[in-house]
Amino acid sequence: xxxxxxxxxxxxxxxxxxxxxxxxxxxxxxxxxxxxxxxxxxxxxxxxxxxxxxxxxxxxxxxxxxxxxxxxxxxxxxxxxxxxxxxxxxxxxxxxxxxxxxxxxxxxxxxxxxxxxxxxxxxxxxxxxxxxxxxxxxxxxxxxxxxxxxxxxxxxxxxxxxxxxxxxxxxxxxxxxxxxxxxxxxxxxxxxxxxxxxxxxxxxxxxxxxxxxxxxxxxxxxxxxxxxxxxxxxxxxxxxxxxxxxxxxxxxxxxxxxxxxxxxxxxxxxxxxxxxxxxxxxxxxxxxxxxxxxxxxxxxxxxxxxxxxxxxxxxxxxxxxxxxxxxxxxxxxxxxxxxxxxxxxxxxxxxxxxxxxxxxxxx
Numbered sequence: 001x002x003x004x005x006x007x008x009x010x011x012x013x014x015x016x017x018x019x020x021x022x023x024x025x026x027x028x029x030x031x032x033x034x035x036x037x038x039x040x041x042x043x044x045x046x047x048x049x050x051x052x053x054x055x056x057x058x059x060x061x062x063x064x065x066x067x068x069x070x071x072x073x074x075x076x077x078x079x080x081x082x083x084x085x086x087x088x089x090x091x092x093x094x095x096x097x098x099x100x101x102x103x104x105x106x107x108x109x110x111x112x113x114x115x116x117x118x119x120x121x122x123x124x125x126x127x128x129x130x131x132x133x134x135x136x137x138x139x140x141x142x143x144x145x146x147x148x149x150x151x152x153x154x155x156x157x158x159x160x161x162x163x164x165x166x167x168x169x170x171x172x173x174x175x176x177x178x179x180x181x182x183x184x185x186x187x188x189x190x191x192x193x194x195x196x197x198x199x200x201x202x203x204x205x206x207x208x209x210x211x212x213x214x215x216x217x218x219x220x221x222x223x224x225x226x227x228x229x230x231x232x233x234x235x236x237x238x239x240x241x242x243x244x245x246x247x248x249x250x251x252x253x254x255x256x257x258x259x260x261x262x263x264x265x266x267x268x269x270x271x272x273x274x275x276x277x278x279x280x281x282x283x284x285x286x287x288x289x290x291x292x293x294x295x296x297x298x299x300x301x302x303x304x305x306x307x308x309x310x311x312x313x314x315x316x317x318x319x320x321x322x323x324x325x326x327x328x329x330x331x332x333x334x335x336x337x338x339x340x341x342x343x344x345x346x347x348x349x350x351x352x353x354x355x356x357x358x359x360x361x362x363x
Contacts, residue, residue: 001106002133003035008141009106009162010034010099015145016155017095022084025077033071033099037107047333047340048348051254059104060118068097102162109166111197111295113258122257129169131198132296137165172203176225180208193261196221197295200303207299209261211236216261220299228299234263237291245321248328249347255319255333259293266290267320273330273344286329291319312336320344 014020014030037058044050057063072079072093079089087095107114110132113124130137144158176196184191192211199205199220206221208231219231242262245252256262267288292315298304307313314336322330322344333342 001110003038005138005141006035006038006103006106007031008138008145009102012141012144012155012158013099013102015149016152016159018152019085021078021086023077029075029078030099033075033096034103036067036071037100037103047335047342048251048254050335050338050340051258055107055112055114057118059107059114059116061116062119064097064100067100068093071096106162124258127166127170128173128195128197129166131200131202134202137162169198169203176206176221179225184210195260199298200300205300207297209294211261216263216294218294218297218299234294235265237262237264244326245328248349249331250350251331251333251342251348252319253350255291258317260295262291262293264289264291271320273322285324287323289321291321293317310337312339
C-alpha cells in the first residue's frame with residue numbers, strides 16, 4: 001500500500017481514540033507509527049536487497065512487539081509526565097503495536113505479497129483485494145482527516161471501513177476465481193494456475209491471469225467477474241528453465257519466489273550486455289531472455305496510459321539472463337520504479353538455505 005494511505009490510517013486511528021494525549025505530536029506520531037515498517041526500504045540498496053528485505057522482517061508478526069517497543073520509546077511526547085492526558089508507556093506500546101499490525105493488514109490486502117511469517121517461512125501473503133492505489137480506500141481516510149477531525153463516531157466508522165471494504169473485496173475475489181475456473185473448464189481449457197487480481201477502481205474492474213500449456217493469459221473482467229475483452233496470451237517461463245536458474249543463482253531464486261505466473265520474451269537488444277557473444281567453440285548459442293510478471297498491469301487503457309507517464313516507465317520488475325546451453329553466464333535485475341538496477345553480473349550462487357535466506361541481501 002502507498003505511504004499516504006498508511007500515514008492517513010494511523011492519523012485516523014489516533015483521532016478515533018476516545019481519550020488521547022493533548023499534544024500536537026499525537027497525530028503525526030500515530031501516522032509515523034503506521035508507516036514505520038517500510039523503514040526496510042532504507043536498507044535495500046540493490047534489487048536483490050529489495051526482494052529479500054522489503055515487506056520482510058519488519059512486516060512479520062514476530063517483529064510486531066519489538067518494533068512497537070522501539071516506536072513507544074520514540075513516541076515519548078505521548079507518555080511524558082508534562083503531557084496533559086498522557087498515556088502510560090504500556091498503552092503507547094500497545095497502540096504502536098496496533099499501528100504496525102494495521103500497516104501489515106493494508107499490505108497483505110494488496111497483490112505484492114508480504115512475508116508475515118518470517119523468520120520461519122518465506123511465504124508471501126497476498127489477499128488480492130485492492131489495486132496499487134485504491135481511491136475507495138484512501139479518499140475516505142483523507143476526507144475524515146479534513147472534515148471529521150472532531151466527529152469521533154464518523155472517525156470510528158472510517159477506521160472500520162479499512163477492514164470492511166477489503167473484506168468484501170476478498171469475498172468477491174474468491175467468487176470471481178470460482179466462476180472463472182468453472183467457465184474455462186466448461187470451455188474445455190486445461191488451466192494449470194488461475195488467479196484474479198484487482199484492477200484500478202476495484203471492485204468494479206478485475207484482471208484474470210491463468211496458465212495454460214506454454215502460455216500465461218491475461219483478461220480484463222467487469223464487476224461481476226465476466227470478461228470485458230478477449231484474453232491476451234504471453235509465452236510462459238518454462239518450469240525446467242526456472243528450476244535450473246533457481247539452482248544456480250540467489251537473484252533468480254529471489255525473483256521467482258516473488259513472481260506470480262512469470263512470463264518470458266527475448267531480451268530487447270537495447271538491454272543486452274555490450275560484450276555478449278553469440279556462440280562458443282562448441283557451437284552453442286548464447287541466449288538472452290527477459291522474465292517478468294503480469295501482476296502489475298491493467299486491463300483499462302486509461303490506466304495503462306497513466307502508468308506509461310511515470311518516470312522511467314517500464315515493466316516494474318525484470319530479470320534478464322544470459323545463458324549458453326545450461327550454463328548461466330550473467331544476470332541482471334532491474335526495478336524501474338525504484339531506480340534499482342544490478343547491471344550485468346555473474347550469477348550469485350545460493351548460500352543460505354532455510355529460514356536465513358532473507359539475510360543474504362545483507363552480505
